[in-house]
Amino acid sequence: MLKIIQSAGQTVFSRLDRLFSAVFGDRANPLYHLGALGFYFFWVVAVSGIYLYIFFETSTVAAYQSIERLTHDQWWLGGVMRSLHRYGSDAMVAVMFTHMTREFLFDRMRGPRWYSWFTGVPLIAFVYASGINGYWLVWDRLAQYIAVTTAEWIDWLPFFTEPIARNFLNEAAVSDRFFSLLSFLHIGIPLFLLLAMWIHIQRIAHARTNPPRRLAAGTLAALLVLSLAFPALSQGPANLDTVDARVGLDWFYLPLYPLIDRWGSGTVWALVGGSGLLLMVLPWLPYRKRDPVAVVSLPNCNGCGWCFADCPYSAVTLAPRTDGLPFDHEAVVNPELCIACGICVGSCPTATPFRRLTDLTPGIDLPDRNIRELRERTVAACAGLEGPARVLVYGCRHSAHADQLIAPGVTVLTVPCLAALPPSFIDFVIMRRQADGVLLAGCNRGNCHYRLGTDWTTQRLAGERDPRLRERVPRNRIEVFHGGRGWPDSLPEVLVQFRARLTSLAPLNEKPPHPAAKTPEQQHGAD
Amino acid sequence: MARVLRAIGQVLLYGAFAGVIGYFSVRPVYQAMAPDQALIKLSFSHAAQPVGACHQRTAEELARLPPNMRAPEVCPRERSPVTFELDLDGKTVVRAVLPPTGVARDGAARLYQRFPVQAGVHRVRVRLRDNVRDTGYTYTREGSINLVPGQVFVIDFNSRRGGFVFK
Ligand code: HEM
Ligand code: SF4
Ligand code: SF4
Numbered sequence: 001m002l003k004i005i006q007s008a009g010q011t012v013f014s015r016l017d018r019l020f021s022a023v024f025g026d027r028a029n030p031l032y033h034l035g036a037l038g039f040y041f042f043w044v045v046a047v048s049g050i051y052l053y054i055f056f057e058t059s060t061v062a063a064y065q066s067i068e069r070l071t072h073d074q075w076w077l078g079g080v081m082r083s084l085h086r087y088g089s090d091a092m093v094a095v096m097f098t099h100m101t102r103e104f105l106f107d108r109m110r111g112p113r114w115y116s117w118f119t120g121v122p123l124i125a126f127v128y129a130s131g132i133n134g135y136w137l138v139w140d141r142l143a144q145y146i147a148v149t150t151a152e153w154i155d156w157l158p159f160f161t162e163p164i165a166r167n168f169l170n171e172a173a174v175s176d177r178f179f180s181l182l183s184f185l186h187i188g189i190p191l192f193l194l195l196a197m198w199i200h201i202q203r204i205a206h207a208r209t210n211p212p213r214r215l216a217a218g219t220l221a222a223l224l225v226l227s228l229a230f231p232a233l234s235q236g237p238a239n240l241d242t243v244d245a246r247v248g249l250d251w252f253y254l255p256l257y258p259l260i261d262r263w264g265s266g267t268v269w270a271l272v273g274g275s276g277l278l279l280m281v282l283p284w285l286p287y288r289k290r291d292p293v294a295v296v297s298l299p300n301c302n303g304c305g306w307c308f309a310d311c312p313y314s315a316v317t318l319a320p321r322t323d324g325l326p327f328d329h330e331a332v333v334n335p336e337l338c339i340a341c342g343i344c345v346g347s348c349p350t351a352t353p354f355r356r357l358t359d360l361t362p363g364i365d366l367p368d369r370n371i372r373e374l375r376e377r378t379v380a381a382c383a384g385l386e387g388p389a390r391v392l393v394y395g396c397r398h399s400a401h402a403d404q405l406i407a408p409g410v411t412v413l414t415v416p417c418l419a420a421l422p423p424s425f426i427d428f429v430i431m432r433r434q435a436d437g438v439l440l441a442g443c444n445r446g447n448c449h450y451r452l453g454t455d456w457t458t459q460r461l462a463g464e465r466d467p468r469l470r471e472r473v474p475r476n477r478i479e480v481f482h483g484g485r486g487w488p489d490s491l492p493e494v495l496v497q498f499r500a501r502l503t504s505l506a507p508l509n510e511k512p513p514h515p516a517a518k519t520p521e522q523q524h525g526a527d
Numbered sequence: 528m529a530r531v532l533r534a535i536g537q538v539l540l541y542g543a544f545a546g547v548i549g550y551f552s553v554r555p556v557y558q559a560m561a562p563d564q565a566l567i568k569l570s571f572s573h574a575a576q577p578v579g580a581c582h583q584r585t586a587e588e589l590a591r592l593p594p595n596m597r598a599p600e601v602c603p604r605e606r607s608p609v610t611f612e613l614d615l616d617g618k619t620v621v622r623a624v625l626p627p628t629g630v631a632r633d634g635a636a637r638l639y640q641r642f643p644v645q646a647g648v649h650r651v652r653v654r655l656r657d658n659v660r661d662t663g664y665t666y667t668r669e670g671s672i673n674l675v676p677g678q679v680f681v682i683d684f685n686s687r688r689g690g691f692v693f694k
Binding site for chain 2: 020022023024025086087090091094145148152155161162163165166169170172218219221222223225226229230232240241242243244245246247248249250251252257258261
């Protein structure tokens with residue numbers, strides 16, 4: 001059931017990804033930066049909020065008037081700031097839920113990733129508390145509706161001896177003291193939100209908390225135009241002696257309020273508590289066995305730290321050497337953090353197929369999909385290839401459906417992530433003429449299942465990041481297809497064109513060296 | 528050409544984003560109650576009478592107590608539940624027996640309810656008993672009220688101000 005929902009959702013999101021990538025480009029695709037946009041909108045709201053606070057007066061009567069003055073007398077700045085503050089907050093809710101839905105549908109919440117998911121849930125509460133608190137401060141007809149309904153809702157809990165709702169019985173009951181408390185909370189709760197956002201990304205290496213500049217500028221421009229065209233307005237001063245039959249609700253923040261009216265506070269508490277609880281335990285529903293985590297082989301580790309630099313979840317650290325080998329450091333894996341993506345294996349200089357089979361144990365490896373086995377599979381798969389444009393496809397198991405490519409002259413091997421494939425394998429396949437070309441099929445840029453895999457692969461092939469693909473490997477014999485599930489139809493086309501190109505290339509001159517011969521690579525042990 | 532198409536696409540998508548944000552931040556308007564209704568809010572917090580009578584200690588009882596605890600009168604801490612009824616136009620619409628709050632059951636009994644009624648003239652009759660040892664109602668009040676649409680009519684109770692308060 002869960003699988004069906006997730007796979008249907010992935011299809012929908014991937015289609016959208018494709019549309020948005022076509023329009024914004026892969027790099028600035030907003031769907032790849034939802035978390036970063038959440039941070040960004042937080043800052044938009046924080047800056048505009050500080051401006052509003054300068055002019056805001058914290059008593060019930062003065063509050064409404066101070067905001068009215070800002071909106072109308074100072075519409076060109078104060079009014080714009082007010083609108084940005086409102087629309088930015090709404091945008092934050094929108095990207096937060098899209099972000100959550102996306103992480104859920106792509107199943108990016110299991111194993112050690114539970115942490116980000118679990119710490120994401122309270123963020124919803126903080127965002128809502130901040131927003132609802134903010135609407136209250138305007139002290140207009142909407143604020144009055146919110147005040148009465150919120151108080152009644154909270155009163156359902158058995159915490160307060162005196163019902164809070166009695167503070168809002170009628171005009172005579174409202175106190176300025178309560179109002180000052182609310183405006184104080186409107187600084188405190190967002191600060192807690194920021195702290196919680198920071199906690200949320202603690203286990204993520206190189207977390208993207210800033211959207212690309214173009215995207216930031218574009219969204220801000222969109223919100224500015226909206227603010228000028230439809231400025232945020234108040235709905236008349238509050239007066240608790242009367243009540244409105246109709247209120248304009250902000251449906252991003254207040255969708256539960258009509259439900260409280262209809263179903264009663266208890267039901268809505270059950271709904272909120274129940275969904276919160278369900279969200280919290282979702283990473284363990286259903287319980288699945290974890291993939292075995294990366295393991296360090298100390299005799300093969302030289303402490304270079306490349307795995308440490310590449311791990312997307314900071315699961316590898318460097319520790320002082322313990323085995324007497326003449327290196328300063330050794331790699332250490334924290335099994336609590338490792339999601340078994342294999343990216344560290346792809347970055348380890350000792351994970352090279354040029355090493356002899358007998359001692360092909362790299363410094364770090366995945367026990368169930370080790371490098372020796374990958375070398376064997378590579379050699380075996382290529383052995384069966386015939387024809388003029390023999391292609392070995394390494395397909396990431398989370399993205400493009402590479403298996404559909406299998407055909408005479410084409411063979412497909414699956415790897416956990418493209419970045420889990422050491423670049424030396426490409427060298428090995430092409431320079432030993434085991435195939436005429438290598439096609440790498442992985443997630444689309446910006447949507448790597450393991451977050452950083454596509455970036456690392458691109459940089460390693462371009463010679464910008466260790467381990468680099470050696471200069472000698474002709475780049476025209478390599479094709480990289482970055483297209484996840486939204487692009488299944490374009491992959492065969494890419495292969496056809498790639499093979500046409502390979503056919504047109506002059507054959508590689510180098511003779512394949514004898515496998516048993518000592519090659520320079522072996523002496524270095526690395527590429 | 529592709530550049531132009533992309534630019535148009537961006538304007539459209541940014542526009543859609545702004546449109547969704549702008550629209551749902553105030554629309555659709557929510558109909559909280561019918562336009563020809565008024566609201567009655569019924570709310571009070573009242574500390575009722577103790578459940579039992581106070582008791583004068585006899586000389587022997589006092590002698591048995593340690594010297595610092597020889598208070599001549601003991602009263603039960605627990606308060607009576609508050610029995611409350613509201614009749615609207617001759618029909619009983621609210622009837623509640625409200626227990627005292629607090630672990631020792633010595634706190635105030637609380638009531639908070641609000642309900643919309645048709646605007647116009649209504650007869651209101653409220654009764655309250657706050658002592659289990661009584662049988663009749665300690666406080667009653669009745670009157671005729673004329674509510675305009677959107678008006679909030681508060682029925683409160685304050686024993687120091689003589690009982691029910693209509694506002
Ligand atoms: C205020 C709202 C939120 C903000 C600003 C936010 C921000 C972020 C950021 C910046 C990242 C790192 C993205 C990256 O670099 O790959 C992230 C990751 C994540 N977020 Fe959120 N988030 C928010 C709410 C939520 C919520 C409500 C959930 C779910 C309950 C959630 C679940 C996750 C998960 C599971 C990841 C990890 C993804 C991975 O491991 O690849 N977030 N978030
Ligand atoms: S497999 Fe390697 S790179 Fe991936 S999380 Fe584990 S330690 Fe980090
Ligand atoms: S990349 Fe390999 S050799 Fe370098 S520190 Fe990590 S395990 Fe050791």
